[in-house]
Amino acid sequence: MPELPEVEVTRQGIDQPLRDARVLGVRLGKPLRWPLGCRAQQLVGTRLGPVQRRGKYLWLPLLRTDGAAAAPAGGLLVHLGMSGSLALLSGGATGPPPPPPGPHDHFDLVTDRGTLRLNDPRRFGAVVHAPALDRPPASRLLARLGAEPFDQAFTPAAFHQALRGRRTPIKAVLLAGDVVVGAGNIYACEALHRAGIHPATPARRLGPRRAARLLEALRLTLARAVAIGGSTLRDFSDVHGASGAYQAEAAVYGREGRPCPRCRHPVRRIVQAQRSTYYCPGCQRP
DNA sequence: AGTTAAACCTGGTTGC
DNA sequence: TGCAACCAGGTTTAAC
Numbered sequence: 473m474p475e476l477p478e479v480e481v482t483r484q485g486i487d488q489p490l491r492d493a494r495v496l497g498v499r500l501g502k503p504l505r506w507p508l509g510c511r512a513q514q515l516v517g518t519r520l521g522p523v524q525r526r527g528k529y530l531w532l533p534l535l536r537t538d539g540a541a542a543a544p545a546g547g548l549l550v551h552l553g554m555s556g557s558l559a560l561l562s563g564g565a566t567g568p569p570p571p572p573p574g575p576h577d578h579f580d581l582v583t584d585r586g587t588l589r590l591n592d593p594r595r596f597g598a599v600v601h602a603p604a605l606d607r608p609p610a611s612r613l614l615a616r617l618g619a620e621p622f623d624q625a626f627t628p629a630a631f632h633q634a635l636r637g638r639r640t641p642i643k644a645v646l647l648a649g650d651v652v653v654g655a656g657n658i659y660a661c662e663a664l665h666r667a668g669i670h671p672a673t674p675a676r677r678l679g680p681r682r683a684a685r686l687l688e689a690l691r692l693t694l695a696r697a698v699a700i701g702g703s704t705l706r707d708f709s710d711v712h713g714a715s716g717a718y719q720a721e722a723a724v725y726g727r728e729g730r731p732c733p734r735c736r737h738p739v740r741r742i743v744q745a746q747r748s749t750y751y752c753p754g755c756q757r758p
Numbered sequence: 759a760g761t762t763a764a765a766c767c768t769g770g771t772t773g774c
Numbered sequence: 775t776g777c778a779a780c781c782a783g784g785t786t787t788a789a790c
Contacts, residue, residue: 474783474784475783475784478783505766505767505784505785505786528784528785551784551785552783552784553766553767553783553784553785554767554782554783554784554785555767555768555769555782555783555784556783576768592767593767593768593769594766594767594768594769594782594784595766595767595768596766596767596783596784596785597784613785613786616785616786637760638760639760639761640760640761640762644761644762647784648785649784649785656783656784657782657783657784658783659783703783705782705783706769706770706782706783707782707783708783745761745762745763746762746763746764747782747784748781748782
């Protein structure tokens with residue numbers, strides 16, 4: 473489920489409501505992809521700092537307040553995997569207690585401003601404690617990530633340069649996330665369609681003009697998705713339970729056999745790197 | 759070194 | 775209706 477837009481929508485939903493929230497407790501459900509990496513009790517009494525996003529990861533900084541001074545207590549690195557979502561529930565001092573956890577609710581962060589609950593049926597997601605973003609295990613998980621797509625320092629020329637020498641299909645390069653992060657299967661397909669580039673094109677065959685066009689298409693696609701709440705295929709919802717709307721305006725993803733909105737050719741499905749790729753053979757060129 | 763499979767886990771859909 | 779096979783938003787790890 474969650475690609476960059478869904479993660480960013482989630483970040484925006486929890487950042488302000490949980491700013492400075494005091495952690496009152498932690499509840500763990502079934503095991504996620506990796507263990508938490510610290511004792512739950514270690515988090516109690518800390519306060520939440522500004523929630524950040526790196527790629528498809530969220531970073532929830534925790535500060536320990538010792539009298540007047542605020543000492544870093546590390547933070548939580550959260551990944552939503554394929555089927556995860558976060559919900560912000562009432563609780564603590566703000567209202568009625570949160571509903572009891574369901575069978576797929578695997579992590580609760582109970583605070584005085586509500587309970588942050590991770591629901592993840594497939595359990596590919598994770599909540600991992602680290603002393604800092606640039607220290608293990610966070611640094612190890614983030615080490616291979618490419619540029620942030622909205623980083624203006626990541627220029628079309630830099631993107632073009634990063635694609636040189638890679639004969640892997642451009643779709644697979646976008647998915648790998650070691651050049652630029654954020655696109656998963658939906659938005660990789662959509663960005664390539666918007667750019668008019670065939671997904672099987674070897675990355676190194678993209679010249680500076682098409683590379684620039686693809687980066688711009690990726691930015692427009694991701695920004696549009698963030699603006700309308702991301703995509704909800706099945707599991708995803710924002711922290712208030714609302715669904716995204718992008719899936720309704722996808723041009724090719726999940727639309728095999730239906731006409732391309734740009735040129736009316738039937739959308740085709742192929743498999744690349746064990747994933748379905750949707751594209752239009754009429755207006756996406758190798 | 760660069761690319762490609764296998765693995766993690768659950769649930770919904772499709773087909774016999 | 776029952777059941778097997780296949781599919782799904784991601785990423786790490788091991789193997790060609």
